[in-house]
Amino acid sequence: MRARRAFAVLLLTASLGLAGCGAGGSDSGDGAQSAAKPAARDAEGAASSGQAADEAAGAPAEDSADRDTAAKPSALPSAHVIRTATLEVEVEDAAKALAAARRAAANAGGHVENESTERIDDTHVTSNVVLRVPQERYEAVLAELAGAGKLLSRTADAKDVTGQVVDVESRIATQRASVARVRALMDRATRLSDVVTLEAELSTRQADLESLLAQQATLKDRTSLATITLTLSEKEREETREEDDGPGFLDALGGGWDALVATLRWIAVAVGAVAPFAALGAVLYAVWRWLVRPRLPRRPAGPTAPPAPLPAAPPVRED
Numbered sequence: 001m002r003a004r005r006a007f008a009v010l011l012l013t014a015s016l017g018l019a020g021c022g023a024g025g026s027d028s029g030d031g032a033q034s035a036a037k038p039a040a041r042d043a044e045g046a047a048s049s050g051q052a053a054d055e056a057a058g059a060p061a062e063d064s065a066d067r068d069t070a071a072k073p074s075a076l077p078s079a080h081v082i083r084t085a086t087l088e089v090e091v092e093d094a095a096k097a098l099a100a101a102r103r104a105a106a107n108a109g110g111h112v113e114n115e116s117t118e119r120i121d122d123t124h125v126t127s128n129v130v131l132r133v134p135q136e137r138y139e140a141v142l143a144e145l146a147g148a149g150k151l152l153s154r155t156a157d158a159k160d161v162t163g164q165v166v167d168v169e170s171r172i173a174t175q176r177a178s179v180a181r182v183r184a185l186m187d188r189a190t191r192l193s194d195v196v197t198l199e200a201e202l203s204t205r206q207a208d209l210e211s212l213l214a215q216q217a218t219l220k221d222r223t224s225l226a227t228i229t230l231t232l233s234e235k236e237r238e239e240t241r242e243e244d245d246g247p248g249f250l251d252a253l254g255g256g257w258d259a260l261v262a263t264l265r266w267i268a269v270a271v272g273a274v275a276p277f278a279a280l281g282a283v284l285y286a287v288w289r290w291l292v293r294p295r296l297p298r299r300p301a302g303p304t305a306p307p308a309p310l311p312a313a314p315p316v317r318e319d
Helices: 003-055 063-072 094-107 135-146 162-188 192-224 251-294
Strands: 080-092 111-120 123-132 150-160 227-235
Touching: 063 135, 080 094, 080 135, 080 192, 094 111, 094 135, 094 227, 123 135, 135 150, 135 192, 162 192, 192 227
Parallel strands: 080 227
Antiparallel strands: 080 150, 111 123, 123 227
16 A cells, blocks of 8 residues: 555656646747747848948949849739820910910929921911920810810820830849849959950940930830920911002102102212212323323424415506
């Protein structure tokens, strides 16, 4: 009996000991998990702060954007559309309509790209203006411009360039990675020949990257702002002509006076044209008359004829 009691006491003691170890292990496991959570949060905070430090130290924003894009699932690209329109409107006053078109573009958040104004045959004015407006205000501005007068013609076009935009963006990302690889190789290059070769390759790839960036900027400008070409023309004014009843006395008098004035003007012009020659002739005659002629030898006088004999007196008769 004593032996059985002792064995039962040993079994009970061993059971209690095992139960205590299991509880301690579970408590220690829970404690480790609870301690691991703050550690993970600290690690995430350190990683984010390290990334922020890299960006503050001059890490390119494009690389971080590429990492974020690679980490996130790819989404469907948004549509990129190039919108253009051409309007021809007949208005009463082209200058006022042109000022209203400028205000419409400015109120929509756009701007005037270029404009020109021309007066045709001194009867009417025509103005051409190119407006750039945001895509979201394109329809409203188009309707406002079309309502400025009598609409003569209207054409609109929408071109989807989403595929082109996505392709350029993909090529830019690839080209940036290529440039980064060449720069990394340059950092590890030790021979001068390798450095020269890598510099030439880097220049080529950098030029390709800049060309792609220029294409991206052009596409962004054309897809973010719509283009509206507006032509404003005034209606041709017909000049009123009074009926011609024939010239009157005053018309004839005015015409005669104009003819007299024109004649006197032409006479004055002729006199002015002849005056230099007349002055030169007068000077030459004066030189000849008072300087040259007195010095010339005089011609000798011819032989004088004898005086004619007196007629004889008639004979006197003597008776």
